[in-house]
Amino acid sequence: MDLIPANPLNRLNFSGGPGVLPESVLQQVQEAIIAVPGVGLSILGISHRSDWFAAVVAELEANILSLMGLDTNYRVLFLQGGATQQFSMLPMSLLAGAERPADYLHTGYWSGKALPEARRVGPVRVAWSGESCGFAQLPGDAELDLQPDAPYLHYVSNETVEGLQFHRVLGGDRVPRICDMSSDFLSAPGDFKRFSLIYAHAQKNIGPAGVTVVVHRKDLFAAAPDNLPGFLDYRAQGAAHSILNTPPVFAIYVVLLISRWLRDEIGGLAAMDRINRRKAELLYGALDDSDGFYHGRAASGDRSLMNVAFNLPTPALEHEFVSAALAAGFSGLAGHRSIGGIRASLYNGLQLPAVEQLAGFMADFSAAHR
Template identity: 75%
Template sequence: MHMNPLNNLNFSGGPGALPESVLLQTQQSIMEVPEVGLSVLGISHRSDWFAAVVAELEANMRKLLGLTDNYHVLFMQGGATQQFSMIPMTLLRGKTSPAEYLHTGYWSGKALAEARREGEIRVLWSGESGGFHRLPENEELAFSPTAPYFHYISNETVEGLQFHRVLGRDDVPRVCDMSSDFLSQPCEAERYSLIYAHAQKNIGPAGVTVVLVRDELLKDAPTDLPGFLDYRSQIQAHSIFNTPPVFAIYVVLLITRWLLNDIGGLSRMAEINRDKARLLYSALDGSNGFYRGRAETKDRSLMNVTFNLPNPEIEKRFLAEAQTAGFSGLAGHRSTGGIRASIYNGLTLQAVEQLVGFMEDFERKRTR
């Protein structure tokens, strides 16, 4: 079975590239899952096979992240967007103290609007007036001990910003959207009360969202939530409350096997991701201002490298020539423009080396 090599040069912000070995297994499973004899697209979510998939995937997540038994591992639908609503419905409704949020980019801004539907929130810090080029320092954040929870996004995909530390108070529940850096590196999961991440960056195709939730967080949750939007219903049903995205969940299982068996765990994955990011940022920093990184150096994302060229016309030419050369998905988000190279888990170091070679050639032709 021959895979299209252009997939290896997919720098899209999402859906991101999947490892070639996983794509090959996925291709096979669409025709026939060997142990079942049916296409994965036609296997019942009530089958013993799928129950075993969910059980193994949960176990793999626990192993990769070192989760203790008081965490539930859920595979839900609705993307991170549904979590923007479910979290305040569960944790903010009826509370007298405001929940605390950070506004560090495009996606954290989306979360604010949904939270305000359920109760009062306090935006501890916003980078909007500065164009979202940096993240807050610790001394800029005054956390309240009475907040029902504190919410932030670990990696802002659009702006190319990433926190390289855990934020918040240990006595206030931490809630974190890790959609674009989940399983890209080790994570102090036990310091969070709830972590959520949709799949289509590092861990699979769109359609499934991983939610890790600490058991104690749900003890005072409202009792009148719709069943589908109640974490306790989803826990009781082992993520099969209704028809789940069987295919997407199966691909996430293949990704966790790849991380455990082929890569060797999250520490090794982090090393590979740091090498990719170092190579690409070195190309920016060594270009004498031809390539201009958007994010402050200390806050640079290891997942999404955002930059500009001297003017929009040159950016347009860069994107056109990159596309012709086989590099896909390099256009910046519609809200920011510019260039964005997303270097998620599935994208190889060799792909980044090829992109850097292209960038050096492009620069040379315009500056000699």
């Protein structure tokens, strides 16, 4: 079968999401849309009740646990509804009827989206907010006002909009630690055993839109309400191995290919982290060496390795930068609609040469517009 040649623009996709996928994975996906090897059917027409798909789910569960260094005390789910559904599904299981409020951190746009959904279910306490500083930095441990008996602690590990990332695990181990890792999931190794639940929608580092990965301790929902709708009950989803209803077969299959790519081509999360750090160092270097022409939004110690958010001297120059970048083949550089500016996302699938090209473009643009 002749495959369509790779599109060079895919290599220069700096979008905040959906993010770029590795070219080797794209080639496998292209083939699978026609016929999955060994099956003979298009991935778009394979039954979610087939033995083949059950094996896909089982392998992907095992691959994710292995990449994260977790044992069988954890369960992996592949759900729908994105992180937004998790904003509601979590408190429905852990906060309904609680006497004590859950601790939430408000560190940016997406953590702010989680707050009103949790408040619909039960009491919520904001243990720290970055609103007063314009979400330009993250709290130190001494600034966190955490309860020792909260039902759980919720925070976002990487704020995609503002370009902020925690580079440590927060909180004590007595309170269940819940983390939205949507934009840095499987981008680096971590002390994942300290988390009770991690969730991440796929369209950043690990696949296309349509599936959300949830990794949780099996004992976390022992006391969850018994009257939850089955679709919104982690226990029911786990018992069905994420096939409670028709799941997004295509998206889950692509995540499987990504997990194999991370394991076999990259060599695991430590190797992925080295690549991601080099990309981030290169781009932040372009900011820092610009003599103030490019101004990073995030405090230096809280800079995200995934999302580099910055500004130019004027909004007019920012508009010109985005237009010129697009003409040069760079896609997805406009900042989030809530704050504007520029944002370059450096997700797993983005290769180092693409960042080198962007850094060169930025140097040329600043030299021409000073």
